[in-house]
Amino acid sequence: MKDVIIIGSGPGGMTAALYASRSDLSVLVIERGAPGGQLMNTADVENYPGVGLVTGPDLAMSMYENSSNFGAEHAYGNVISIEDHGAVKKVICDDATYEAKAVIIASGSDHRKIGIPGEEEYSGRGVSYCAVCDGAFFKDRHLVVIGGGDSAVEEGLYLTQFASRVTIVHRRDELRAQKILQERAFKNEKIDFQWNKVPVAIEGDDVKVQSVQLKDTQTGEVENFLADGVFIYIGLDPLTEFAKDLSITNEEGWIQTNNHMETRLPGIYAIGDVRDTVLRQIATAVGDGSIAGQEVYKYITSLED
Structure with missing residues (x-):
């Protein structure tokens, strides 16, 4: 007792x-x-x-x-x-x-998990929720970060020390992260953005991630976005x-x-x-x-x- x-x-x-x-x-x-x-x-x-x-x-x-x-x-x-x-x-x-x-x-x-096709299948094989844990595995690769809050931007910035490019995908046309984090992200040459987009599927070759299907929240159009890894920070x-x-x-x-x-x-x-x-x-x-x-x-x- x-x-x-x-x-x-x-x-x-x-x-x-x-x-x-x-x-x-x-x-x-x-x-x-x-x-x-x-x-x-x-x-x-x-x-x-x-x-x-x-x-x-x-x-x-x-x-x-x-x-x-x-x-x-x-x-x-x-x-x-x-x-x-x-x-x-x-x-x-x-x-x-x-x-x-x-x-x-x-x-x-x-x-939080998104719950889209491919997320669970490729978890640990290109899908991650922890930049510190897995970032070093993606040296000189193109990574996608899902989310627009503090965690998404912070971890996106962290990933730039390994990745050749980091694309932050956000469902709105502006970030929710603190202004100081936004400023750092906008100034970082390795970071770009996909605005008004949501992931609807993660695809690969049964071994690793190869792309993310992104849907435009305004037009409904879906595009195949090439990426070597997906880091998810949606809450x-x-x-x-x-x-x-x-x-x-x-x-x-x-x-x-x-x-x-x-x-x-x-x-x-x-x-x-x-x-x-x-x-x-x-x-x-x-x-x-x-x-x-x-x-x-x-x-x-x-x-x-």
Whole structure:
């Protein structure tokens, strides 16, 4: 029996572990991969206060080491469900079951799939959702980036250090990314744009990607656009399937909380990218984690009164 179980080890989860363990609570962090969450898929971080320019994996490792300073333990596992038994919460994984007085859900989100022909077939063979992971495999190749937000533009810029050309495909006629990112993209000689276009199929030779079928959103015309790889950044989906029976999510799967990071169930909290919130950044996840780490201490103390 632990005081608190934290599901997920991204920036929010690691911060919650730091705050909770520093309050002398027994903490178990359950993670399904390397600590860091989306940080592990981020090339450069330049908007985290006090750090300056740093790679995502380097920042993740620093946070991980700091989060363990006060005794937080870590276990690997894939969480299947959570059972709320009042003063006891059960976290059921595919190979073990853990118990705690409180649970903090910091499971984050995953890149949204388009759902077009060829996307799944060529995943890992030219279709990717992680420029940091796969960019180096496309040296001197022509790449397509799908999306118009911060992630699409940031990762498109990152890919230019490998690719001969990067084409950003966006369904509108202007980007949604921050202005500073747009300016960098427009100035980069390796980046061009396909405006008012959406992908409708990804095609290849059964071994690797060769082209993308792009549909004009205004005329309906479809063209075959040659490309060696497709990187997709069209949004995020919450990783909350294990919490569906708790009735703490909205229709899209995001977990709803108050300003104390509390869900509607006492002793169950949610933080970071998994929350129904207006901004999903490292800084906001860290803020959420610090609040939850303090609030869970208050909650557990109240159980002992």
